[in-house]
Amino acid sequence: MNKEEKIVMATGTFDILHPGHGLYLKKAKELGGKNSKLVVVVAKDSTVYKKKRVPIIDENQRLEMIKLLKYVDEAYLGYENNMFKIVHEISPDIIAIGQDQNYDINKLKNDLKSHAINADVIRVQDYKISKLDSSCKIIKKIKDTKFKKNTFEDC
Numbered sequence: 001m002n003k004e005e006k007i008v009m010a011t012g013t014f015d016i017l018h019p020g021h022g023l024y025l026k027k028a029k030e031l032g033g034k035n036s037k038l039v040v041v042v043a044k045d046s047t048v049y050k051k052k053r054v055p056i057i058d059e060n061q062r063l064e065m066i067k068l069l070k071y072v073d074e075a076y077l078g079y080e081n082n083m084f085k086i087v088h089e090i091s092p093d094i095i096a097i098g099q100d101q102n103y104d105i106n107k108l109k110n111d112l113k114s115h116a117i118n119a120d121v122i123r124v125q126d127y128k129i130s131k132l133d134s135s136c137k138i139i140k141k142i143k144d145t146k147f148k149k150n151t152f153e154d155c
């Protein structure tokens, strides 16, 4: 490993990608400076069921899409019921928390310390605001769209 390289870890569900995800990943990578490596942990389906909702896109396809993004150097699925195991494996210098991710930064820092993980935790301040700036809004739009009769015959 290059000595100067900073490993930044980013996390999320990434269920139906949108430009806000791209902004978060770009800004997360920038936190590591010029010589940074961005490693993304994609939440497992079982985690998404527990913490959010039924995922539309399954974990393997969500991971496949994240790996295709230009800011992403490596990406992995996390584990079930143990968020610290993947952190030990990645051994990040920085964990980037998204602007709307529901974590108490100080509590997370302390939890990491108690698991002997020496990573800084930084919240990304940037948030892209647009009509479809969250996966939930995209799902809601599809649910609410009044399709013409027989529209689905084409897809």
Ligand SMILES: Cc1cc2nc3c(=O)[nH]c(=O)nc-3n(C[C@H](O)[C@H](O)[C@H](O)COP(=O)(O)O)c2cc1C
Pocket (backbone or CB within 6 Å): 011, 012, 013, 014, 041, 042, 043, 044, 045, 047, 048, 051, 052, 077, 078, 079, 080, 081, 082, 083, 084, 085, 086, 087, 095, 101, 102
């Ligand atoms: C430090 C850290 C470690 C994580 N490790 C895992 C993991 O091992 N498995 C997993 O399914 N999700 C993991 N996650 C992702 C969270 O579970 C995910 O953020 C959560 O499902 C909430 O979804 P959201 O971030 O899309 O709002 C981790 C998140 C953080 C911040």
Ligand SMILES: Nc1ncnc2c1ncn2[C@@H]1O[C@H](COP(=O)(O)OP(=O)(O)OP(=O)(O)O)[C@@H](O)[C@H]1O
Pocket (backbone or CB within 6 Å): 011, 012, 013, 014, 015, 019, 020, 021, 023, 024, 052, 097, 098, 099, 100, 101, 126, 127, 128, 129, 133, 134, 135, 136, 137
């Ligand atoms: N519009 C946005 N601008 C900047 N960052 C975003 C935006 N939307 C999501 N993120 C960040 O991207 C990461 C993955 O987010 P997540 O998968 O929860 O997306 P989401 O669109 O917020 O999903 P949902 O609507 O289901 O909650 C998180 O760190 C989150 O803070």
